[in-house]
Amino acid sequence: MDRTWNNKAWFLVLPVLVLVAFSAIIPLMTVVNYSVQDTFGNNQFFWAGLDWFDDTLHSERFWAALWRNLLFSGIILAIEIPLGIFIALNMPKRGWGVPVCLVLMALPLLIPWNVVGTIWQVFGRVDIGLLGRTLASLGIDYNYVQDPFDAWATIVVMDVWHWTSLVVLLCYAGLVSIPDAYYQAARIDGASRWSVFRFIQLPKMQRVLLIAVLLRFMDSFMIYTEPFVVTGGGPGNETTFLSIDLVKMAIGQFDVGPAAAMSLIYFLIVLLVSYVFYTVMTNVGKGAEQ
Amino acid sequence: MSEQDVASGTKAVGRSMTSGKVASLNRTRSTVRLGWLVPTLYILFLMLPLYWLINMSFKTNQEITGAFSLWPRDFTWRNYAVIFSDPSWYSGYINSIIYVVLNTVISLAVALPAAYAFSRYRFLGDKHLFFWLLTNRMAPPAVFALPFFQLYSAFGLIDTHIAVALAHCLFNVPLAVWILEGFMSGVPKEIDETAYIDGYSFPRFFVRIFMPLIASGIGVAAFFCFMFSWVELLLARTLTTTAAKPISAIMTRTVSASGLDWGVLAAAGVLTIIPGALVIYFVRNYIAKGFALGRV
Amino acid sequence: MNFSWMAWTWPTALFFTIIALLLIGMTVWEWRAPGGNPRVGILRFETTRGDRLFISLLGSAFINLAWLGLIGPQLWWSLALSVAYAIVVFRFV
DSSP states (O other): OOOEEOGGGHHHHHHHHHHHHHHHHHHHHHHHHHHTEEEOSTTOEEEOTTHHHHHHHTOHHHHHHHHHHHHHHHHHHHHHHHHHHHHHHTSOSSSTHHHHHHHHHHGGGGSOHHHHHHHHHHHHOTTTOHHHHHHHHTTOOOOTTTOHHHHHHHHHHHHHHHHHHHHHHHHHHHHHTSOHHHHHHHHHHTOOHHHHIIIIIHHHHHHHHHHHHHHHHHHHHTOOHHHHHHTTTOSTTTTOOHHHHHHIIIIISOOHHHHHHHHHHHHHHHHHHHHHHHHHHHHHHHHHHO | OOHHHHHHHHHHHHHHHTTOOGGGHHHHHHHHHTTTHHHHHHHHHHHHHHHHHHHHHTSOHHHHHSSOOSSOSSOOOHHHHHHHHOHHHHHHHHHHHHHHHHHHHHHHHHHHHHHHHHHHEEOTTHHHHHHHHHHHHHSOHHHHHHHHHHHHHHTTOTTSHHHHHHHHHHHHHHHHHHHHHHHHHTSOHHHHHHHHHTTOOHHHHIIIIIHHHTHHHHHHHHHHHHHHHHHOOHHHHHTOSSTTOOHHHHHHHHHHHSSOOHHHHHHHHHHHHHHHHHHHHHTHHHHHHHHHTTOO | OOOGGGOOOHHHHHHHHHHHHHHHHHHHHHHHSTTOOOEEOTTSSEEOHHHHHHHHHHHHHHHHHHHHHHTOSOOHHHHHHHHHHHHHHHHHO
């Protein structure tokens, strides 16, 4: 749509600007201020220069949390995106099944995140949980509290349970927008299931898929509540992701300076990735229009 | 992959339509027949943990820890009775609902004019402003938790509903602007122009003509604001102590304080799922549309 | 209302002042020469001068962090490098 130049439109944006600036800019400035100082509470601050950034960049704890988080996001994307596409392809297209599927699948998305954690914490327990009990009776030694691999498996399965529906719903929305004529033509042509997917369905889902990847990367990269409830970052630090480490540092230990420095580095990484995704997304949209 | 490939694909398809290979119609049919199994299995996987939670909420604590049973043998309403008779429990639900509704109202109220501006006008710095808004949706809440506490303390807002509502605006306002902008761009501009020629003032046009046109968009935006405010815990917990504490925070606290009352914990969990389930049921026909715009 | 918790220091105040001045400068530039001079540079997508400023600033942040992490806490050289990078970005991207 061609939009007219009108700088008075700024007045319409002003409320949003004021509100978000209040919640975003003041805290961000504060974080920058904290990141160069040391404090022992009581609003007394001492200049620390770039020491906290130096420390963070050389701290094994930070890099370990960062790699762990990247690994987690990678696993999540590798499972949820293909699985989401696969389920969306097999969703009913019409009839009573559609609303039933939509409502039931969207359900996990609307559960408070710590309740998601609680559900899986209980579900996986060997003494009272269905999953833990079943695995134990099958002779599998499963204990997400002590075994790092089991802890990871539990958190990954939990995240798949929690968020795959988002990918499914996005892909489904992309699929239903494909006109029936495409399929009929393909069917008459004797196109294989794979080529229908490759040449008709996948291109139509491209945009929503990009959004799904972006959202799943962002949200898994800043995951906090669910693993915190299930494992508390343990065993040891095996499931301590960036946000968990950050909250531990800032609120648990009140190490405001290092936490602020880490926040900024974390934020810069997120900003970079978001910008790359956003640029790719908007330019893909443009390419399709031309 | 681009539109060109699709175009050439359909062209190829169209060309061979004339050659008429109708025989292969049946083959694709047969693969569809087993298709229902996939969503069914997936939904089963989704429902199992939920079933276990609901199952536990109707059991006594002895049964939960003692006997392993797939359904409640000793059916009881006691866990729900505990929650509904104790103000420290049920006030948590009221608190959550108050700040979620406040947040939804505030987010929509400020996002509507802004989305209109983004969809109708070009102005100085518009693209960058839009991206900056979106970065706030992507910023990890953990980064903001500490300064938020200080900021809202300075304004004397700690432990009020409005504090949580405002904090959640950080990610809900950008989201609402994004969703609404998509819906508004779908409304032809001629409608605006005709209304102005007919002598409508901007506020009157906006409320009387424009808002009814994008009603489903407002519904979708409200749904997502509700959803993200309802599920968020970190900021809500940081900004409240007692008077405005959300139910999800009360859950974690009570578990550690009173030993492990699994039954009540499960019942509280079930009750937090119900509002979401209700909301999703009411907007089910619009969700697909909202997702189709690719704006979540 | 007490804002001492924001813990302002002169260097950080200077930092934000520079950012604010940059934004004001860009606004004035845009007002004098509207349109943002869009072009397709070596990154093969269309950028305006606002995009180029953003890429410069974000890149500079990472240049300085990398210097701090790999070489040492003396950031004058990396600052110079950032300025050079910004010039390259404004020229070619």
